[in-house]
Amino acid sequence: MENHHHYSSKERRETMEQELLRGRDVANQLLQVLVHRSNNNDDEQGLMLILPFAEDLVHQVLRSFTNTLLLLNTSNNNNNNHNNSNIDDAIFPITVRDSSSSSSSPPSCQKHEDLDMACKSFRTKDRRGRYKRKSTAPTWERDNPILFEDGHAWRKYGQKKTINSKFLRSYYRCSHKYEEGCPAIKHVQRIQENPPLYRTSYYGHHTCKNTLYNNDESFILEHESKSSMFLSFNNNNNNKSIITASSKAEQISSPTFRSSTKQEPVELVIHDDHRSQLYDDQYEVDLEYSRHVVAKLSSSSLSPSCIDDNTSTLHKFDDNSYYDSAGGWDLDFDGLACFGDQDQIMIMQEV
DNA sequence: ATAATTTGACCGGC
DNA sequence: GCCGGTCAAATTAT
Incomplete structure (x- = not known):
């Protein structure tokens, strides 16, 4: 003893x-x-x-x-x-x-x-006995062309290269795992290159109360039925902008929502030559001339419009400036672009 | 300052 | 021993 x-x-x-x-x-x-x-x-x-x-x-x-x-x-x-x-x-x-x-x-x-x-x-110190492998069968899966919020707070805890994919798989757990013992887990892995397609595999259900929605599936189903989306452009100060996508419902119901730039965002690098300063804090950017990332809008039934982050006033772009034959946009450097139900949004990666 | 992410180490199952 | 899931120190964002 x-x-x-x-x-x-x-x-x-x-x-x-x-x-x-x-x-x-x-x-x-x-x-x-x-x-x-x-x-x-x-x-x-x-x-x-x-x-x-x-x-x-x-x-x-x-x-x-x-x-x-x-x-x-x-x-x-x-x-x-x-x-x-x-x-x-x-x-x-x-x-x-x-x-x-x-x-x-x-x-x-x-x-x-x-x-x-x-x-x-x-x-x-001692890590022994603390790794329990998750069952290989996900509770459910969703494939999405872009990554959008699913109404829960997730914390990334790992990232791995898998054997038959060149894309990394990201591992997320519920942010309230330790506060509330919530067991929910998800994996996200890109499964297609062009156009990008991501598979999200959910394991287990949320037991935490920190969500606006009752359960994950209902949120996602509702989300899918309304394909209306926001793209947000956040100025990063050094010629870089992050584009993230999120659901309309989430933006509206939660005014303090900040779209996550953490979940595999598409990074946009813009050269000085291709942006012009309109006002102190507002730039106009011609994405067509950025060879790094081009955002393209197809089958548009609505004109994209821009919502100023601060004032929440809606103002439209000039009809021909945001969308041209090459698939490029002119957009305010900071702001939100809102798209209608019929619109499809693709984020094209650099070639 | 705290909090979230990144990244290599570590672990167990096959 | 390999592979994929997890941990945690270091790094980075807020």
């Missing part, structure tokens, strides 16, 4: 299980005590008797947590024993000390610090 790191992984697992079971039992005892107390709360001296007992039970629960975390943190390759001595000391001998016996050392926060340390080192 003094050399817990000599445990086999099975033994360690069993020990941790015992620790947790014991902690649960003790917590149960504590509950009984408290329930009993609340039933006859007139007994003043009984309270005095029970309080130290309850405190002792709490300490035991904390010790159970601490020991389990320390065991989790102890890996087989801990062959460098020099600084393990204090862990060895800490693991089981954590003793219950009531506040009366507290000596010069800071008494009350002692175990909280232990717990924090155990938590921290657990999170930063």
